[in-house]
Amino acid sequence: MAAPWVRTRLRTAPGAAAALALLVAVTAFLAAALPLAVDRYDDAGLRRALDTAGPERTTVSLFASVTDLAAESEGWDGLEAALRPEALRDSHATLLASAGRSLPLDPEQSSHGVRTTEELVVPDPGLSRPDALPPRFSLVAQNGLADHARLRAGRLPEAPGTVTAATRTVEAAVSTETARKLRIEVGSVLHVPGLRDAPLAVRVTGVVDPLAPREAYWSADPLLRSPRLETVPDDPQRSQYWVGALLLAPGAAPAMLGTPGFPERYWRLAPAASGLHGHDLPRLTSAVASLASGPLLRQARTATSPATESDTALDDVLAEHARLRSAIGPLVAVAVFGTGTVAAVVLLMAGGLAADRRRAELALLRARGGSLRGVAGRLLGETAVVAVPAAGLGLAAALRTVGGTRPSHAVAAAAAVALLACAALPLRAVAAHRAVRVHTPREDVASVRPSRRRTVAELTLLALAVGAVVALRTRGVSDGPEGAEGSGTAGAPGVSGASGDHLVALAPVLVGMIAALVLVRLYPLPLRGLARPAGRLRGVVGPLSLARAGRTSGSAVLPLLALLTALTTAAFGGSVLSGVADTRDRAAVLAVGADARVTSPQALPSGLADRVRRVPGVREVTPVGITHYAQPLDGRTTLQLAGVDPAGYAALARHTDLGPFGRDALRATGASGSDALPALASPAVADHYGTRPFAVRLDDGALVTVRIVLVRERTPAVAGQEFLVVDRSGLPAGAARPTSLLVTGDHPDAAELRRVAGSGTQVRVRAEELAGHADSPLRSGAERVYTAAVAAGAGYAVLALLLTLLRAAPERAALLARLRTMGLTRAQGRRLLVLESLPQALLAAVGGILTAWSAIRLLSPGIDLTALALAASSSPAGRATLRTDPVSLLVPALAVVALTVGIAAAQAWWTGRRGSVRELRAGDAR
Known part of the structure; x- marks a missing residue:
């Protein structure tokens, strides 16, 4: 009996059925698309967080020093065997498998090898020596060099025969950047200090270009691809020297035992960004914690050494992402819950409207002996025939349009919409026709x-x-x-x-x-x-x-x-x-101080302000001379002093709403040095000096006397807690020369500004700062x-x-x-x-x-x-x-x-x- 009823009702009211189908399809699409869209931006946010942190912070490093290894091994033979590629390769495979699905790892970018933990001084002539100090090198024997580098010159290093601690000659490669900065060529021989015997001669056989220099293989330890300058500790001269890496063949690792470099075995586990998902964040955090000091670390010690330690900043990166996610989530949920409530109410209203339109029909059915269960079942059947296929269509459209890694959530959301749409009419009818009556009150x-x-x-x-x-x-x-x-x-x-x-x-x-x-x-x-x-x-x-x-x-x-x-x-x-937009705009204004800013550590060329004025989008340019380390004579800590043109700077302060003031409030009334200059000060400076005149020594040693007449928490030219702003016409010529140009206008052309400003200057644009926050x-x-x-x-x-x-x-x-x-x-x-x-x-x-x-x-x-x-x-x-x-x-x-x-x-x-x-x-x- 139900099937003929459903067919008859659909034929007699096709318009109502089509309207219900459209409503359910759109609602199911939105409901199914929501979790898919949230997962999508959550995954993208996690991957961006990892990419921004870089492999140096996100790679999990496990290491075991040779000192601990000596206690486990029996003599030099055991030490040398533990450093050979076969032993490291087997333990590396075990580590990759132990993390499992909790922490997806990238086998291509994960690496293992042996390195010296102490930088070894190489006194060979011909190497680059800033401040006349010889460079230092770390010896690294890492797997997979041929797969991750392209030969620029020479050939890759080899380890013919069996290398031991007594071996005095090995081969190595260097990165292109290391070769260029330290003046190393193919065929160069570098002499690394030996432990007791003669030095270890390292012959450079090749120069390589990293295939993916920003990936974990090269960037988990950036020294592999890029040498760095370091400063001698406690040196008043701050003398510097180069530190680089020599890339040995994996089979040459035992030779490090003959150096005072304290070699250690290491395994670097790089997370696979494509396999990380935002909804797995608790599981990822737990896995990283376990690998840092938990069950996974115990498994790693079983596979490598009882003394293996772990080091990573991945847990901090995940925690930062979790904090941002937790801050944003409730705000999004407000809109989602509100919209979901309205959508549910509309579905209930649609069912109620259909029940009201058919009140006489349903009352007649009840008067003729129709049971509540029978009437509700027929109404449920006729709505289900329309709502269920419509919900399925909306779900399919969401999966095809948005995509996602968790379709089960989308299916559940669409099913909830279908269930509510199917139940609205029967429930309303049952509530209205519990009692049999012909006349409606x-x-x-x-x-x-x-x-x-x-x-x-x-x-x-x-x-x-x-x-x-x-x-x-x-x-x-x-x-x-x-x-x-x-x-x-x-x-x-x-x-x-x-x-x-x-x-x-x-x-x-x-x-x-x-x-x-x-x-x-x-x-x-x-x-x-x-x-x-x-x-x-x-x-x-x-x-x-x-x-x-x-x-x-x-x-x-x-x-x-x-x-x-x-x-x-x-x-x-x-x-x-609106609050987000206002906050971002305010932050951009505070960061730049204007619509654009041209800054130089030295005085800007005299004609630059006029050239900047001709840049498209620029309306006005305000020159500012900033002394970053002005020193009040009473011994107070240094402060920033900005010399400005009062009228133009007042207009800029009104435009940016950063401490606006009258155009004549800072105008100097006397000749330079004869009277105290009116000054605008931060609250901290004003609290200390009050309104009395006081002297300030500038960077070039000149003295100026200032008197605070205005107090503002913020000002366009300088930021921080301690600053002064004065009329630059009252400053000495050296301090009055502008070091910054504050630009106002409608969308100044950033590219043209940079071209006009030239090299040696920094150009910051408000629109770029604003875009950076989003x-x-x-x-x-x-x-x-x-x-x-x-x-x-x-x-x-x-x-x-x-x-x-x-x-x-x-x-x-x-x-x-x-x-x-x-x-x-x-x-x-x-x-x-x-x-x-x-x-x-x-x-x-x-x-x-x-x-x-x-x-x-x-x-x-x-x-x-x-x-x-x-x-x-x-x-x-x-x-x-x-x-x-x-x-x-x-x-x-x-x-x-x-x-x-x-x-x-x-x-x-x-x-x-x-x-x-x-x-x-x-x-x-x-």
């Missing part, structure tokens, strides 16, 4: 008294929501910003653990639920109060529209909850995005997901509004048709529908504004946008807090009113074009 919001059962349910929900909000607010206020480190959720200082994250994410929904329950209860009061005075009005439109507004269905909690949650989420999201897959991905969630929530809010108006559309059309037969004009009909829908729209708009404002005020003490906004954890812009954005607060609410009025006016216009007879018949049928 009135459910007017102004006349119906809520039942005790509904009152108890609402009070229970209200108590739960208020309790959760109070708990969240208490945590936020008690912990405060200082509690971020110990909270476990960086960036959300009053929130601790997963429960706190959920409270943050559910806050807009909870506040919306409270507001919806309260507003639905309060809404009838003004309608009842205005009903009797409105009846005395002479016109018919006003009293009739007020009466019609009171005839609204009493079950208005779901539509109002959808609108309030959507408005709250949109306002919250807009405030977050140049993170984790931040940019979170912003995209956040924006998409807010946009989707707005779309579902519009759909909820349309469903609410669509539910009353047939009744309104019939009403207008009847009233037209009584002489109501078309203009009066439009005003009637607009005024009828206006109270509900105003209720949603005002409630949405108050709810959004309350949610933002509630969450602002516990929300830190710094991690989402800025690339650096410490920024001169300070902590980025959540603030109310008036545009985000008002525009969505006004859009609800405008959309409601527009739909009502459009319905009145469309009904006026149609004949009254059809509408009257439709109304009678209803």
Whole structure:
């Protein structure tokens, strides 16, 4: 019996079935795409974190010194055997397999070998000697040189025969950079000090170019590819010498035993970036900790040596990424939970609309003996035939469009959408037709008294929501910003653990639920109060529209909850995005001091300012002479002193909003050196010196006398806690020469600025600094997901509004048709529908504004946008807090009113074009 019923219903209402299929498909697509998109940007963020840290920090190094090996081995033969390639190769394979899936490793970039831990002095003539000091070398016998390098000259080193500790001649290769900087050629022989016998002669047989110099094979120890300059410790002259690496053949490793270099065996395990996923972060962290000092290290010692130690900074890199992820996650969850709630409400409203449209049909079925189970089963069958394939289509589109490593989460999200869509209509029908009755009682919001059962349910929900909000607010206020480190959720200082994250994410929904329950209860009061005075009005439109507004269905909690949650989420999201943009812009301004900055350690050429003014996009150039180590004569620590042109610099300070002041406040009134120069100072300097004149010694030894007349925390020219800004016309000629040019204008051409400035200068552009803060897959991905969630929530809010108006559309059309037969004009009909829908729209708009404002005020003490906004954890812009954005607060609410009025006016216009007879018949049928 169910199959014929389903076929009949789909044939009689194909439009409703198609609309439901479209709604379910779009919702399933968004629900399935969300976890896929989060995984995608999370994976990209983790890989960027590893790439930024570099192999030197992310590679796990295991090492065993020859001193410990000597205690395990029996004589020189045992030591030499342990250093041979075969022994290292076997233990390396065991180490790669032991990590397993917990820590994916890259076998190509992982390496093993033997190296000297002490740098050996090589006194051979001809080598580069800065400060007349001979270079030092580390001997390295690493596997796989032929696979990771390209010969530039000569051939790769070999180890013919059996090399022992007594061997006095070995072959080696050097990198191209080492050969160039230390003046080494093919055929050079370097003499490394011996332990007791003659020196070890190392013949250079080849010069190699690294194939992937930034990968772990070469960069886990950068000395393999690039020599470095080191300074002699405790040397007042700070004399420097070169340190390089000689790349021996793996079979030549035993020869290191004949040197005082204290050789050690090492195994470098490079993580495979392509195999690392953000959702595996706890497992990765656990595996790294285990390899550092846990079960995996014990396994490594079994395979290598009981004395093997581990060293890596990978755990710190993962911890930094986890902190950023924890700070961003709750913010994204706010939008996701809000949008998910609105989408769920829309699906329930769609089922409720279908049940209301078929109320007479279902009541007749119940009156003729239909059971609740039978009716619900048939309704479930007809919705499942439409919803399940639509959800599958949305899931397939998400998997194809977004992709991802965890499709199971997408499948679960799409299945939840399908289940909710299938259950909405049967549940609504069962609730409405529990009792068999033919006539439906009135459910007017102004006349119906809520039942005790509904009152108890609402009070229970209200108590739960208020309790959760109070708990969240208490945590936020008690912990405060200082509690971020110990909270476990960086960036959300009053929130601790997963429960706190959920409270943050559910806050807009909870506040919306409270507001919806309260507003639905309060809404009838003004309608009842205005009903009797409105009846005395002479016109018919006003009293009739007020009466019609009171005839609204009493079950208005779901539509109002959808609108309030959507408005709250949109306002919250807009405030977050606006706060992020403002913080980034502020940080960029503080870093540059203007729209662009040209800086040089020496005085800039005299004509450079004029050339910079002609660069496209440049409007004004402000020269500044900065003395970085000015010394007050009272022995206070050095401070920065900036010499500026007062008028131009005042305009720049107003443009950047960095300590603005009057254009004449710093103007020098006397000749240079005769009077104290008016100065702008930081609070720290002003607190120490007050307003009395004091002398300051400049870098060239000249003295100037200054007197503080202005105090500002920030200023464009210099940053820090201690600075002075004076009129440069009162400074000596040497200090007055500009060392920086502060540029203002609309998008100055960075490339042209660098070309004009020439070599020896640094050019920083505000737009580039701004882009640098967003140049993170984790931040940019979170912003995209956040924006998409807010946009989707707005779309579902519009759909909820349309469903609410669509539910009353047939009744309104019939009403207008009847009233037209009584002489109501078309203009009066439009005003009637607009005024009828206006109270509900105003209720949603005002409630949405108050709810959004309350949610933002509630969450602002516990929300830190710094991690989402800025690339650096410490920024001169300070902590980025959540603030109310008036545009985000008002525009969505006004859009609800405008959309409601527009739909009502459009319905009145469309009904006026149609004949009254059809509408009257439709109304009678209803």
